Amino acid sequence: MKSTMPDTEDNRLKLVRFVAQEVAKDRKIPHFDRTAVLEILREAQRRAGRRGQLTLRLRELGGLIRVAGDIAQEGSSPLVTAKDVLDAKRIARSLEQQVADRMIERGKEYQTFITTGAIVGMVNGLAVLVGDNSIAEFSGIVLPIAAEVTPAQAKQGGRIIATGRLGEIAKEAVENVAALIKKYTGEDISNHDIHVQFVGSREGTEGDSASISVATAVISALEEVPVNQTVAMTGSLSVRGQVLPVGGVTAKIEAAAELGLNKVVIPRANLKDVLLEDKYQGKIEIVPVDTLSEVLEVALVGPKKSGLISKLAALIPKMTPDKPGPSAVPH
Amino acid sequence: MKSTMPDTEDNRLKLVRFVAQEVAKDRKIPHFDRTAVLEILREAQRRAGRRGQLTLRLRELGGLIRVAGDIAQEGSSPLVTAKDVLDAKRIARSLEQQVADRMIERGKEYQTFITTGAIVGMVNGLAVLVGDNSIAEFSGIVLPIAAEVTPAQAKQGGRIIATGRLGEIAKEAVENVAALIKKYTGEDISNHDIHVQFVGSREGTEGDSASISVATAVISALEEVPVNQTVAMTGSLSVRGQVLPVGGVTAKIEAAAELGLNKVVIPRANLKDVLLEDKYQGKIEIVPVDTLSEVLEVALVGPKKSGLISKLAALIPKMTPDKPGPSAVPH
Amino acid sequence: MKSTMPDTEDNRLKLVRFVAQEVAKDRKIPHFDRTAVLEILREAQRRAGRRGQLTLRLRELGGLIRVAGDIAQEGSSPLVTAKDVLDAKRIARSLEQQVADRMIERGKEYQTFITTGAIVGMVNGLAVLVGDNSIAEFSGIVLPIAAEVTPAQAKQGGRIIATGRLGEIAKEAVENVAALIKKYTGEDISNHDIHVQFVGSREGTEGDSASISVATAVISALEEVPVNQTVAMTGSLSVRGQVLPVGGVTAKIEAAAELGLNKVVIPRANLKDVLLEDKYQGKIEIVPVDTLSEVLEVALVGPKKSGLISKLAALIPKMTPDKPGPSAVPH
Amino acid sequence: MKSTMPDTEDNRLKLVRFVAQEVAKDRKIPHFDRTAVLEILREAQRRAGRRGQLTLRLRELGGLIRVAGDIAQEGSSPLVTAKDVLDAKRIARSLEQQVADRMIERGKEYQTFITTGAIVGMVNGLAVLVGDNSIAEFSGIVLPIAAEVTPAQAKQGGRIIATGRLGEIAKEAVENVAALIKKYTGEDISNHDIHVQFVGSREGTEGDSASISVATAVISALEEVPVNQTVAMTGSLSVRGQVLPVGGVTAKIEAAAELGLNKVVIPRANLKDVLLEDKYQGKIEIVPVDTLSEVLEVALVGPKKSGLISKLAALIPKMTPDKPGPSAVPH
Amino acid sequence: MKSTMPDTEDNRLKLVRFVAQEVAKDRKIPHFDRTAVLEILREAQRRAGRRGQLTLRLRELGGLIRVAGDIAQEGSSPLVTAKDVLDAKRIARSLEQQVADRMIERGKEYQTFITTGAIVGMVNGLAVLVGDNSIAEFSGIVLPIAAEVTPAQAKQGGRIIATGRLGEIAKEAVENVAALIKKYTGEDISNHDIHVQFVGSREGTEGDSASISVATAVISALEEVPVNQTVAMTGSLSVRGQVLPVGGVTAKIEAAAELGLNKVVIPRANLKDVLLEDKYQGKIEIVPVDTLSEVLEVALVGPKKSGLISKLAALIPKMTPDKPGPSAVPH
């Protein structure tokens, strides 16, 4: 079953009618004013997850409409307003969001990550909590990644050891990152073990959206170039260094903004999916990227940075066919 | 139970009678005109999966007949026409097709693969979505393969690392490709790790039909010879370089055409299974092949290409007994 | 419970009485003439699987009798004849046989194996489809084996990689073959990887009856000596090179004959189990063997063949005590 | 569902009302005097696990209230007092606590750990028994860690072998510690095996809170610098040497105090979670730390200590951004 | 529950009374004459498995009594005789025995083992079929063991590869044998792979009673000293070369005798468990042994034999304390 529909005039009208129907069915709640209806439409856009689409999960939207109506009614308002819808959203947020809220709160309190200055081998990754698939809205959290490069324990060569209860896709993502690291370091790789720690992750970390964070942390640790701790990032990687799109970007960016981070790196292909709530607008700079080189350009600081990026760029082709990279030839 | 019957005059008549029976049984739907009956016969050929056969899955065909009838009736047409059958096909398409449709749409939107120019280490593979076995019609998608060759992490020798949640048959297919790569590279293989990434694949990739894509991507990465991104391909491989037949070729070719690719490489043994819908006719060139050398002849571009193919051809015997290859001797 | 009884005059009479009882019980079917009864007896011999025995699976035989009766009755014959029994056999064949029929048909159509000329590293193995154990009659198929010898990927030594979804017994059979290969190649083995592919096998290949095919394909690939593609073979191997008996030889030989192969190699101990249907008589030469050397004598072609076989024969003792081999001493 | 609420005047009043309601509902138990109510509030703080919060597990608190009431009633007291609440706590303690009590008792009796003097390679770690998650109050135990460094058994390099039936998170914690040890020892690591024993642990040890104990024991064994046996410790570690917060600190500190230990090392981020019962106040010194260097400063004794710590400190950056460490640069 | 009782006058009388009771209970069967009762007593001894004991599995014995009675009654005999009991035994034999019977028959027919002459690397081991534990009487079969010694495939050292679907205990038994082989060969072991094949075993071979057969086959293959094929053997081994007792010796010896073997080697500790049926008496020589050296003394033939045994004996201490071996010193 389709979960979204195009954001056309026609479909918007359907949603406006849906709001009216829900009000009629409930019988007790007041009518929605124009601001409230617009807020519902806006929420339908957000929950679609991609620009130009409206969510089709009407049951969930119906729940939000009724809760907003109850709030207005309790306050004896004659009409439901945009404010009631925003309040309702806060009340109706899913269990995943509550868990994420507590993790964000706990994160602030316990300082397992830093949001100022620059540090070697530490990156502020972003993740979404994996919950019931039927819930359209993701809940973002900051998931710090720590990396360390050590002498190899085995004489027969190095290993990459990743901790944080990684799931299958996450383990494969670390393998993909390894391809880039080995290409970058050359033969020297076999004298080192590389440790990657998903700090504070205990419940099974899944997905490949931390790939660029892992790559950045490891390269920082290898070269002892500090990472800017005011930057957060999310993005998958191909074994050839291209940054590939991921899910849940809006939720991730909002989580980063909430924690006071200044910049967030995302895959260029996800730029069209960003639909921030008003309160986060302008609070965080969004940097779209195509390759790992561009990620490091944003994330690293200090004197050794530019040499490192030149070295890496030589290994990574541009992906966009309009702007062909070094290994793209005319056909 | 047999799932197909020979495409004889007799069996065609049986299907015509079957259409009439279904119409009679339903009572509400109009009769089928000649174009509609021919379209049903054509669909019965397509769903058989092999030329010269008609599908025997009459229950599924019956569903299609009834939906076409409903469409004509809703439009108050006196007769069901070929157009109604084609519309019905679109409505009645299976869940697999819907998922594939969205993946194709998403693929276009997110650019995880490129359809112009040439790039090193990237190949546009083709796959079918694995669904309920009872549904005869496959749904094709483009599954890009990325490869990278790096220094070996272990001093004791190289490894081949394949990611994309591969199933057992797919893992074995990568092992079979490895035989060819090791033969091709000689002793040097033990100084390199080879990474193969089924880009964007997360749900368990199964089957061996990506074998020639994997082999092409790895050889491209090894030799830094670019791959033509307007070419798609599908085919299994023997450990001795012969291209073996695969399933779902029609659906795969149509998916490639839909995405604007120009050429598609398929196993010669599958040529007889190609039954494109009219709208794809002439939109994509189909190149049948017998050996991996022929695949590379079509897929690679640039100056290093011909030396590479000569080297490989020396290692791969022709399979067809009529045209005996270098290692075939008279008996 | 015993599944066979000796093929004595007494037991034959019991079966004749059994035919009469079944006819009497059914009431509607005509009596069996002498040719029909003889055909049933012949079938009881075939289904016993071993010469000198009659099957005791009377329920299955009863089914065959009733179907033959129905065929005669439909044709309004006054008596059931041998032809009716043969027709009934074709109708009553088990699901396994139908699957095998389609695989044989598909094999002819797709050419995953070759039946003329000679090729290096390819052997036409034979297998039976594993089905419900209660069905006495096996269904044979040709299962091609491809082998390739490559430089070792790991510096620490070679590996043997077998693909085709092998079951436990099949994997162990490959290990047993490995013993012979290592003995044959000597220390050089540690510089090579050996790939063995059960071509087109996807459903879990089980058993050790492909052992001599695997050994032949690997030795052919190692020495680049072509294998005669008109020969099929089946047989297990001891780690010391003796050919051990296997199951289902009749069905395997018939499948090879059906596909136009000229010769079939089987373990000498199985010679007594061969009970071909008349239509296959004389269409295929059966070569019984005791050791791997004898297998290669039949299967290989070309100038390097005889040197290779001498080298192997020196490593393999004869097994038969009456004709003691090089390492058998008087006691 | 939230499990705690802020420790505000408002929320305290809610708990006072809750005590009254429980008394009213029970009908048989006397009223609570002021000391008893304060003790309940204090318990609500303790069970929240974090300072500034009150537990919301009212059902468990209700059980405690009723048991305290029963005790008072049995003693025919006109009012429930603080003493009754404390007695009730002892009676109502969970199964986990009883198991821990016995382990503590057994620990005293069997001397699997030492609480005086200093010994090489032995550290008094602290753990909590993992029980039903719904029970807010943890039960602490002393879990001694023994480490030994030996020549590597394998020529190809050293291994880290950890015993004590470790769960997944605990195994990963040992991997994280390994990163630090390898960094500390340099290339020499590949000539040694490192054994880590969670002494007396048999039921599956889980979690990463023993990380600093493991690191301390191994470094002590490596350098033959004795560990002060009057010190206990708990804390997780990042692969870069930062001490990360853990759970159950109060219970762990109380267990250490109970067994006569003098000092306990905890993560600085957990300092705010310490809420000792009065009887443990002043009996044990609490040392908050940020990095592994600070842990060793407290735990090690003897002449080699200071050189070792200088060496380690050079490898570990400070984490707190206000006091930037060696690898933190201005941004 | 005890499964045997001492073979005292008292207990024999109890069994005699038991026979009488069974006859009385059945009402239809005749009385047992003296020979029949003695045969029952003799069977009770055999089923105890150890000399000087009588079985307590009265339910099974009761079944035998009733079947013997039925046979006598059918034959209208006035009394049950020893012959009726022996006939009943044959009828009442367990499913395991029937399977074993067919395996023995098949073994004779297919010649997977040899019973005359001498061959390198082949040993006639003995096994019992593992069936329902409640059935006291074991069923013996000959299980041939083949061994081959080859150059090591891995440069990093040799492996021992055992095939025949071994269970856990059987795999460990092979490991124990490996200790002796490594001790025997010295450092040279790391240049060889050792293959051990339990020929024809497909259903999961369990137990350690083939240990001496495996050791004998491997040493024969290593030194190219032929094994006498008229000898069968059973026995477990300690890693120091002592032969340890096993189960089912009587059934194993009878199976060997049945197949025409001349000698059988058993652990000395099992000598007291041998209770052959009359028909096997004197047909096979039983050689009890204490150490592996004594096994080889019996099993090997040819000129190299005595040097080999001297070499081995120096490595294996005698176990019996009365006759202390080289490494036993006074205490």
Place this chain on the structure above:
Amino acid sequence: MKSTMPDTEDNRLKLVRFVAQEVAKDRKIPHFDRTAVLEILREAQRRAGRRGQLTLRLRELGGLIRVAGDIAQEGSSPLVTAKDVLDAKRIARSLEQQVADRMIERGKEYQTFITTGAIVGMVNGLAVLVGDNSIAEFSGIVLPIAAEVTPAQAKQGGRIIATGRLGEIAKEAVENVAALIKKYTGEDISNHDIHVQFVGSREGTEGDSASISVATAVISALEEVPVNQTVAMTGSLSVRGQVLPVGGVTAKIEAAAELGLNKVVIPRANLKDVLLEDKYQGKIEIVPVDTLSEVLEVALVGPKKSGLISKLAALIPKMTPDKPGPSAVPH
């Protein structure tokens, strides 16, 4: 729930009353005389497992009381005496004990261990049968351990191979012993494989109480110093050589005494748990130890012994804080 209570005057009185109640409840059994009551108290001490405690498993004790009563009643005794209680114990013994009895009996009969003289690489370990946890009384058996040291099969280094179907804890115990062995042997360890065999163990050996036996057997085999076969032993080990307490010491000592062994080595911490039945008093010498050096002092014999022990003692610190060992420094 507590399983024991302190052995105070008060609690003894409770047990006396319990005996009276059980007698009263049963109605048919006679009263217990003073000797019988004392025997019950004594049994309650034994079943507590630790000195100074009485068991609280009253249901089991009740069963013993009733059986003793029945015995007295059957013998028409006016009172139950100590003898009746001892007889009842023998009748009421658990299934575990019966299995152990048979193993002990079988052990005597089959001589898998030796109880006189001295032998290299063989140690008489002690174990308890693991049964239903609710049964307080353990059943001891002698579990011989054999060790052998051989050249390493793998060139890359040695392995420790332990057989006897070890459970997880037992495998970890072998790893802990390995730490000591590697420390003891130094770099030489990588040229040897070490085999440890739990002789005759087939059902899954669990626990770490054989640690000192394994260490003793391996060191004996390494140095070819004989082990006194009149000594049995039990005890766990830390990776630093301290002997740690184990369970079931009384049952183990009694089993050793039963089999005629002279001495038994136990952990000093378990000394207080020894509560032998009268019949074993004085039959076996109990030697409590703190470190592995002390174990070897008791167990080894011959001229090389003292050098070996000096070497080991230098590696193992004393654990008792009052008598600080070489690596314990003042704090």
